[in-house]
Every structure is written in structure tokens, then in C-alpha cells.
Amino acid sequence: MTQLSIAELSVPVNGMTCASCVAHVERALKELPSVFNVTVNLATNKASLRYDPVQVTLADVRHAVDNAGYIVPADEMTLDVRGMTCASCVGHVEGALKELAGVVTATVNLGMGTARVQYVPGMVTASQMKRAVNNVGYEAVERAASTSADAADRERQARQDDIRQQGRNLIIAGAVGLVVMIGTFYDMLGPLKAFIPEFLSYKWVIGLLTTPIVFGPGRQFFVNSWRGLKHGVTDMNLLYATGIGAAYGIAVINTLFPTAGFGGEGATFFESAALLTAFIVLGRWLEALTRGRTSEAIRKLMKLQPKVAHILRNGQEIEMPSDEVEIGYLIVVRPGESIPVDGAVTEGYSSVDESMLTGESLPVEKKVGDAVIAGTLNRTGAFRFHATKVGKDTALAQIIKLVEDAQASKAPIQKLADWVAGHFILGVHVLAVIVFMFWFFVGYRSFFDPNTSFILSPYKLGEMGVFGFSLLLSVTVLVISCPCAVGLATPSAMMAGTGKAAEYGVLFKGAEAIENTSKLQTIIFDKTGTLTKGEPSVTDVIASDGNPSALLRLAAIAEKNSEHPLGDAIVRGALSGGLSLVDADSFNSIPGHGVEAKVENTDILLGNRKLMREKGVDFVALMQQAEKLESDGKTVMFVAINGMAAGLVAVADTLKEHSAAAVARLHKMGLEVAMITGDNHRTAEAIARQVGIDRVLAEVLPQDKAEEVKKLQALGKKVAMVGDGVNDAPALAQADVGLAIGSGTDVAKETGDVILIKDDIRDVLVALEVAKATMNKVKQNLFWAFIYNLLGIPLAAGLFYPLVSVIISPEIAGLMMAVSSITVTLNTLLLKGFKPSTRHHEQTPGELNLRPIAIQAGIIRN
């Protein structure tokens, strides 16, 4: 059986404007063989998929997207390649380049010594291409530099171009549309008529003014519709094109042939076509603005990495692009400069502002041996460091990828919204046919009133014929039914939410993580290192023979090879007491129980009650003292020497500063809080009392933590687990939401759905509050996106016409759709001002405080 190899791909897709576009691209990609887990995101303009690279290539993916009517953009660059001598060299270089993800084609010219590469920007960089060529034994120099920051610039440029183009369309459609409206309502202007030329009211003049609007700014709807129809797909452009085209077409016919029977001069809806175009373009412009703004979080992160690094080579300082720095290079950093790659300080001393990445508000002192992170800002000193992680391995690159992947993913609620919107278009056209047929065969005869007017307009329909009236209602239904804002409602809110969380050092791994976090009912905290500082210390030593120092020494020798925090505490306690520790002759760790060791012909057993019970050591004489210590919240370890009870060593870990306050706040939010620990019940309950926790799961073996999570889930609860991402992996994976706390910036190895970079328990609250705020925003956006449709469709279809003889004009329908887009956009942007309750007193993280640097540079005085 052939082994299926699976690769992941994320490509930019241009040309999508709505949820139905998303559905079409997804369908096109799913039709490719051996392609799985396709996710297309409108807000990020990206398609992510998993595929078998043996069966499907990047070119196939581009072709599928192209066939669906959209574009995967490709750039071209030329490398100068040195060292090639024959055709096989050409093959090696081409092969090396084509193996890179993101390279579409690579053509090497032996005579000119060049490699022309067509690639998808953002997926591969020039430095990666050069490295690939170098790795096969040739030297490559690029003719045009391309860095990940340049890819971000290009992406930003593409968005700005889109915004500018729609802005130009809006100005033309709005300005000329205003003139058309003035001309149409000329007779109602009263004294203002004196300032307006009469010819503006002539139908043919209005027609001439409307024509450039329909075929200028409105052209995009016809072009996009035709492109979609050629591939057998329908999208929202078709709704607009049908509506605008029908209104304009009928108006032209009634102007040129008023007696043809389409309604006559009273049914020239040029202003409908003009204003409809203007309002829809307004909605498009706002959507383009929203897409541009909400991906700001990613761009901010990308901009943190400086474009150049100062490398020290053979005593000389040279400047090179940051993307080309290799591991081991010695890099110089001066005050005010950003750090280009991850590394370890080799010389010098400084303080570094890491707030833009970790949210840590105070600058961190860096000396020889300390780690530095790419993207952070050197404040006051100068230093040199060796690069230890470069390119996609840096903490910054990992965080960017995590946030990007989260923003490109889809929450379950969004999948539902996209499915509804995608199928809605066909349903709308069916509805339009039904509405037309009803009014044509039944409604006009029964209910038509020549005094019918449009809502918000004194314009009367007069003697409009059955065809004109039925067509008007049918067209209005098409326009008002368009779920234009639905496509943006969820992804825009998700992008804003993930970006907002990242500002506080909370990284959601996907949109589904946000949705699940908002629904949590129970949170389980791991005790050691999560609720407590994880640095316990020895508090009491009780020896049966009255020699506590000897007991502590033996206990420390037994724990010397242990990696457990309690063992560390005993060793530290012994060393700080000046006790000398030799190595044990033998050592065995029994997880969840303790350790056994042998030294100087002495058998030492150190651990909990379970261990002593299993080994048959009787501690009755010391039990009362043990229980007293445990009720004080201390962890008691029983020490047996040569099979006899020898004494007790009590260790206590301090609660983290904000643990109690965080638990209180969680209770206020309506959540049940539990604690899970391997400690005995008495100790665990004492800690739980201090911090205010309801439910204690004590004496749980590490391998059983996931089972405890499962038990709570079996009660029908949505459960989160908060713990160390590496050590608590099974429990984090089992939970509905796993929160890995204190990961630091090495986020790649963390299990769990949410990564909390800082070791601050309040970030659990930040994650919950941001998730709830984001989901509330999603629901609000979907409400605003759909409410206009739900209210507008019955009105547009003429449901209330028999009662009130008033109908909605196509341009008012277009205005309502633009207003729904405006509402969703503005509502999403409100999330940018959101501040979690635990951070109200802080300045917004990520804002660079340049004051100390300005003082240092003498620009301002202290």
C-alpha cells in the first residue's frame, strides 16, 4: 500500500469579495484529488489546505483557483547563479528551487547564469531560494531583494490598492449620482430650481450621466458575474449586476421607446441604477477598509523584525538583510535598535523592552549568557550576541505563524454562516422568480394603485404596466436579499479578537479555540507552577531520632537526581544549610509516589503515603504531626530509612500573587473552578481554601489527569485545563480548551488551544474575556448582517403593498445593504478599544515608549 505523504499549504487568493466566493474557492480546491481540510478565509484572503504533494502541486492549486474565477498572485524574480557548468547543474538548481513550497516554476539559463523563479509571495523568500541553491553547491545572488517584511508590504500594498480603487469608484458614483438625483427630483426642488440648470432634468441627460456610473464603477459587478457564470458559479456580484442591469436597461428602453409598453416615461429608473451602484460601491469600500484594518495585528508583528542586521565578521562590521543571518553569526546591537534574530548575549549589557512580544511591561536586563528575542527593542546599552534561531524558527516567526493560522481558520459558527450565504444566492434568485410571477399573474390585477410611491420618496409610479411593476419588485428583492455583510461578519471579528489577545500575550491557535473558550463552564487549574509559583521550599524537618540535619541530608541525596520541584526544594534546603551531598549509589523515581535511593549502604525511601503503604512502612507515630502540617497547606514527604519510618520533610509552595483574585473573578463570571494535583487531599484542600477554589481533585497521578478532565466532561460540562504546556499535554489535549501557561516565547512545542506567553494567571481571565467579547461581536455582526435582509425581503416583495401602497425602490434596497456593511464594519472596529478587566490600569501593550530613548539621545530632557 502506498504511503500517503501529507503537506500543508497556505496561499493568498485575490478577487474574493463575499461568502459565496469563499464557498466557490473551497469547492474548487476540494475537487482536487488528495486534498483535505480546505479552509478559505475572506478576511485574510488566504486558502489553507492539506494535500498529498505527490498527487497535487502548487500549480494545480493555482489552476483550480483560477478556474473558479480567482487568482493566486505570483511574483517573479531572477537569481544570478554562479558555478554552473553543464546541463546537469541546471537540473540540480531547478530541482532545488522547485522543492521549495511557494515556488511555481523555476527556469535556469546556463548561458546567462540565471535562474528565473515564479513564486507565490509570502510563501517563500529570496534568502530561502538562495540557501536552497547554495545547499546544492552553487552560489546565488538575487537581483531583487525580497524579505518577509517585503511580502507584508506587498500584501499591504495590495490592500491599499483595493481601498484606493473602491474609493475612486465611490467618488465617481457618489458625485455623479448626486447630480442624477438632483436632475430626477428637479420638479420638487422649489426655489432651488433657480440655481440648477433645467437640462439636468431631461431624461436623456440623466441617462447620459448614469451611463458612466454603470459602466465605470459598476463595471466590476458585470465583469465578476460573467467570470463566475463562465465557471458555472453564482455570487453576490450577479445579484448586483442583475439589479443594476435591469434598472438601467428598462430606463434606456423607456427613454428611447416610451410607447413600447415597458412603463413609459414614468418608469425611467436611471436614478435607481446610479444610486444603487453608488451604495453598493460604498459597501465594497467599507469591506476593503475592514479587511485592511483587522489584519493590522499581523503587520505590526511582522514590522517588529528590523530589515537589516549588523554582523561582525573578521573584525569588520557589515550590514546584511535580517533574513540572511545564519545561526552562529555574531551580531551587534546598539541602543534604540531592534534585535534581528533570536540569540544569546556574548558581550555587553543592556535592558531590552520585550513588551511588544510578551506583554512584559518592565524592560528586562540582559547580560552575557541571557537569551534575546527577535523583534524586541534594545533600550540603553550596546551588546553583541550569537544568533541561535533564525528565519521561521525565531520566537517572533512562531508567534506570527500562530496568529496567522488562527486568523485563517474558521470557527464552527462561521462555517454555518458561509454555508447559508453560499446557498442563499440561488434561493434569492428563486424568490425573485416567484415574486415576479405572483405580481405578473395575480398581484398587479388585484392590488396595483397608480398612486403607489416609493418609501422615502414622493416619486409616484403612475401608469406603470404589469411587466414594469413586477420587474421592479423582482429586482428589488434581488438587491435587498444580498447577504453581503455575512461574509465579513465572523472573520473580521475573529481577526480583531485574535489580534487583540496577541497584544496581551494570549495566543489562540484557531478561531474554534475562541468559540470554545467563550462557552466554558468549568476551569481546572494544575496546582504546582500554575496556581503556585512552582518554587517550593523546605519549611519543617521532623526526625524521629531528633537529628533533622542528618535526615535532611539523606533526603536531599535521594532527591539529587530527581527532576521534581519538591525534590529541588529539598536539595536547595540542604545546600543552603551547608550540608554536603554525595551522589546516590542507585536511584529510582516512582511517578506519583516518590523516589527510592541507596547511599552508603543505606536504603532511603522518600515520598507520599501511597509509597509508604505499598512498601509497608508504618508511620502511625508521626501521622498526627503530618496531618497538622498538611492542614497548614504544606506538602509532607515521608522519609523511611532501611524500611523504618525516619521522619517528615514539609515543603510549601507560595501561591502566585494574583491567584486568589483571578479565581474570585472567574467565580463572578459564573465559572466553576477546580484544582488538580498529585498532593494529598489535606494539603490540596488547604491550598484550595486559600485561593477560593470549589472543587479539589487531589492525589491524581500525572497519567490520570486527562481522565479527571474526561469525568467532568462526561457531566456535560465544557471544561478548560490550565497547566504547563509540555508536562500537562494529555490533560490539555483532552480538555475542550487547553491553556498552556508560562510558555515563554518558544510557542511551537506547546500543546493546547491557547498559549499564555507570560506566567501570569490573570491571562486566563484575559483569554476568557477576549473570547467572550469576540463571540459577542460575531453574534452582533451576524445579527446586523441578516436583520436587514429579514426585514427588507418582505417589504421588497410587496408583502405590505396591499395595505399601504408603498414599495421600496432598488436604490433604497442598495442603501440598506450598504448600511448593513457599515454597521458590521463599525461594530468590529469597536473591538479595538476593548481592554480586559485585569488590564484597565495599564497602557495598551505594544505601544513603544520612546521617552527613555529620547532622553538618552538628548532629544528631550528628563
Add this chain to the structure above:
Amino acid sequence: MEQANIENLVAQRSALIYLPIALSVATLFFVVASLSGEYQPVAKIGGMVWVGLLSLIVSMPLVTARMKKHLRSR
């Protein structure tokens, strides 16, 4: 190349189905409107064109999607 051939075949065969569907619906509309006897020729023809266009828009993606599925499975 094979992909492009399948796409062309899908487009051709789909058109042979959805075009007659749209024409049939449009013709049915015209017949019903004519039989009722109340409508001007302009209204009947205009209505026929509009109903035919909307029927084409509804049937085209449905037929094309089914045809794609059918040909790919073969």
C-alpha cells in the same frame, strides 16, 4: 491538460442541459401568459426574457456542479 479537458467537457455537457431547462421555463411562462389573454406582447416577451434569465442563473450552477461530480467519478 487533463484537468482542462474535463473542464471543457463539463461546460459543454452542462450547457446542453441548463439551456433547454431555462428555455422551457421561459416558454412555459409565455404560454401561460398567452392563454390568460390579458397581456400585451411586450409584457409577455419581457416577462419571458426575465424568467428565462433567472431560470438560467438558477439552473446553471446546479447542473454544472452535478456534471462535474459525475464526470470526475468516471
